[in-house]
Amino acid sequence: MIFVIIPAYNAEKLISSCLDALNDQTISRSEYEILVVDDGSTDKTAQIVRNFKGVRLIRQENQGPAVARNNGAKNAYGDIILFTDSDCIPEKNWIEEMIRPFKNDPEIVGTKGVYKTEQKELIARFVQAEYEDKYDVLKRDRYIDFVDTYSAGFKRKTFLEFDGYDTSFPVACAEDVELSFRMASKGYKIIFNPNAVVSHMHPTTFIGYLKKKYKFAFWRILALKKNPDKIIKDSHTPQIMKLQLLFFPLLLLSLLATIFYPKAIYLAFLVIAAFILSTVPFLKKVIKKDIAVGLLSPFLLMGRSVSQFFGVLNGTIQHIIIKRD
Secondary structure (H helix, E strand, C coil), rough: CCCEEEEECCCCCCHHHHHHCCCCCCCCCHEEEEEEEEEECCCHHHHHHHHHCCCEEECCCCCHHHHHHHHHHHHCCCEEEEEEECCCCCCCCCHHHHHHHHHHHCCEEEEEEECCCCCCCHHHHHHHHHHHHHHHHHHHCCCCCCCCHHHEEEEEEHHHCCCCCCCCCCCCCCCCHHHHHHHHHHCEEEEEEEEEEEECCCCCCHHHHHHHHHHHHHHHHHHHHCCCCCHCCCCCCCCHHHHHHHHHHHHHHHHHHHCCCCHHHHHHHHHHHHHHHHCHHHHHHHHCCCHHHHHHHHHHHHHHHHHHHHHHHHHHHHHCCCCCC
């Protein structure tokens, strides 16, 4: 038996589309169960879920998505548990594709799918291009160490052996990464399956995008603190992205240097030029599919690097220097 687990918090506007899609899959409905964990919603989420025949509902006080997913796993009884989010719409063959790696290789304990979007907004298209760039990185390795909960699958026994998601993460950010880091570090095999697709609504404004990048960077520091062997490299993050984090501090230092040495302005121009040069591989890849996003990508990536730098800086202060978990 397969269990699909969906944490939900105030998801009344989104949960119906997710459940409709899950109720209409290519495999027989008798082969899987759907379990929604309502994480203390104050809207009509629970009422809406109850209207779906064959969908099981568990309610808990608001404790965050990590606790909700773990609660769902403990209340499941299948061999395989799948996770998606209440704001995702799985494609018709999503469950079939998510369980395929487990059928092909008994040593596989986890699998990861992908996002897609039909949005027309430029920022949303850019975000999708970012994800696809990272998917290209994932495709290079036979086994991966990075599984996001929007399209995730695990052997339930292994998931519970690892005590599930780390509940010290109070928000939906990096707790999924931290678990897959732990599993991979212990030698467990996880597979990337780009054919397991869920639709999603990405940020549509530049400010919303930057806030999300800051949040991801802030909480990623906690995941890396718990798994320091992943600081240098993981199977998902392009190495150039890490180098681009140096852009803002180097630019700031070169501009400050002009106070004492005016010709240091040339160093500032060199930093900017080096950063733009670092975006060329991404630009060349994206411009083939979307000219507007490709041409704007150096400036959007510049904003990303600044936002991530502050997220990393504050995350380091909070999680490592002050040691708040």
